[in-house]
Amino acid sequence: MxxxxxxxxxxxxxxxxxxxxxxxxxxxxxxxxxxxxxxxxxxxxxxxxxxxxxxxxxxxxxxxxxxxxxxxxxxxxxxxxxxxxxxxxxxxxxxxxxxxxxxxxxxxxxxxxxxxxxxxxxxxxxxxxxxxxxxxxxxxxxxxxxxxxxxxxxxxxxxxxxxxxxxxxxxxxxxxxxxxxxxxxxxxxxxxxxxYEAFADLHGEFLEEVESHLPGEDERPDALLVWEGTDEPEEFVPYRISDEGAGNKQYRDLGVDDALDGTGIDGLSTSDRGTIDYEAVLDVDPDALFVRGHEDKRRDEFEDTVLAYMQEHDVASDLTAVENERVFRGGPIYQGPIYNLFVTERTARELYPDSFDDELFDREAVSKIVTNGA
Structure with a gap:
């Protein structure tokens, strides 16, 4: 060191x-x-x-x-x-x-x-x-x-x-x-x-609003977070949702459990570049699967490529997340305050469509903070 x-x-x-x-x-x-x-x-x-x-x-x-x-x-x-x-x-x-x-x-x-x-x-x-x-x-x-x-x-x-x-x-x-x-x-x-103080205040109000509409704990999913940037993935680099890094903040704020808890599978680090295949994912069989590396796609584009490929795959098609179409983009690896607002909103609406529908934060208020400080 x-x-x-x-x-x-x-x-x-x-x-x-x-x-x-x-x-x-x-x-x-x-x-x-x-x-x-x-x-x-x-x-x-x-x-x-x-x-x-x-x-x-x-x-x-x-x-x-x-x-x-x-x-x-x-x-x-x-x-x-x-x-x-x-x-x-x-x-x-x-x-x-x-x-x-x-x-x-x-x-x-x-x-x-x-x-x-x-x-x-x-x-x-x-x-x-x-x-x-x-x-x-x-x-x-x-x-x-x-x-x-x-x-x-x-x-x-x-x-x-x-x-x-x-x-x-x-x-x-x-x-x-x-x-x-x-x-x-x-x-x-x-x-x-x-x-900073204006953002912190807005973020605090945002979290209060989100938390007030979350479903009960027994209705929240466990999820697997991985990286694979291709449209026809076969192997994945795993991340740990339970890792308290800023890149996973939206999952913690939305009450998502880590499907890898208790499995012995570690998350990505500079010394661990291990991968898992569909057989390993099926052993875990998460309620939801989040795949990083696709932030350049809209939801429909992601469904037409990554999800469609999994639905036709011999092993992936047996995954609960694939059967229920709960395979989503995993969000940016690096999240600052603006990224986090958008990604938390998106993840909330995808995971809990019965609880979240409209925009969850005021775009104009954020823009005013950035440009004017208030």
Whole structure:
């Protein structure tokens, strides 16, 4: 595990040298007007594991994210125009933003291209990297090591981020944050706490409304969550719904049980890339099956491809979920506050059609928060 005590030691000593680690160009007048004062002008600090405390001389303007949950947080704060790159643009789901009519970059630079090129960070020259540095170091396919990440941090800009989308990686032995805890930290980076607080209030009201209409516990399904992005799937990468990562938040909020509990089957991690076939799925025989990798499809397109294939399959056709047509898109792996609202609404309406029919949150209210902070 990479130790990041150097920055914390510097801060504890009270030296001003830490400012060199996080110097950013001045924020716009609008950004500074939005931000509550926190000392002199734009200077502020943010503390988040695993990096510790980072001090900023100014409000960052340009930024990047690897996981799209952090990209979504930035867009939710009204900062979409400053996003320079994401890990994989096909996991940056902009259809939600189109529905809200909010600003976002249409073609962010991909950080992933058969690996992650250290030099690209220098070319992008972002003021802040919303990335857990340990995520970069512990994914062998990225091709980065501790020294590479340290050089980017020292020569380009700081890292602020924590891998929140799952909780199955052995190397993540430090504090986890839930979705809104991480979102609050990002809001502090950009001094847009007002937008965070407005989102948190709206999200709390949304959950209260959803919970008030959920069916009784004995009427809620157990479900299997897997990944397979092809239209004719034969094997799947399993996820654990019981994993408290942010990527599974909608299932927890909707009272969905994990069909893999007690089976001994683990979820995906950087060290476990195991798969299961239809025979294994049939042994579990979940009430509902959620398949990730199909966020680019509408419900009818998913039914005409993935579900139709399963209905004709020798083994899959025997699954209870297939017989009852309770096979659904699994939602984004990475979920920020905007993604989560839409995906929770969709999942509620698909799982509990007798309880949920209309839109469950106010699109106009969300759009106003993103654009105006209220």
């Amino acid at each position: 990479r130790e990041r005590a150097t920055r914390r030691a510097v801060l504890a000593a009270g030296t001003s040298a830490v400012a060199l680690l996080a110097g950013c160009s001045s924020g716009t007048e609008e950004e500074n007007d939005d931000a509550p004062t926190n000392g002199d002008d734009s200077a502020h600090s943010v503390t988040m594991e695993p990096v510790g405390t980072v001090e900023f001389d100014d409000v960052p303007e340009s930024w990047l994210a690897y996981e799209s949950d952090y990209a979504d947080m930035g867009v939710a704060l009204g900062l979409g125009d400053g996003l320079r790159a994401v890990g994989e643009p096909d996991r940056f789901h902009t259809d939600y933003y189109d529905e809200l009519g909010v600003s976002y970059p249409e073609d962010p630079t991909p950080l992933w291209n058969d690996g992650v090129d250290e030099e690209l960070f220098y070319e992008l020259d972002a003021d802040v990297h919303l990335v857990d540095p340990n995520w970069l170091e512990h994914n062998e396919a990225f091709g980065l090591d501790e020294d590479d990440v340290a050089e980017i941090e020292a020569n380009v800009g700081p890292f602020v981020g924590n891998t929140i989308f799952r909780r199955t990686d052995e190397w993540h032995d430090y504090e986890y944050y839930d979705l809104y805890e991480a979102f609050e930290k990002v809001a502090q980076v950009f001094r847009r706490e007002d937008r």
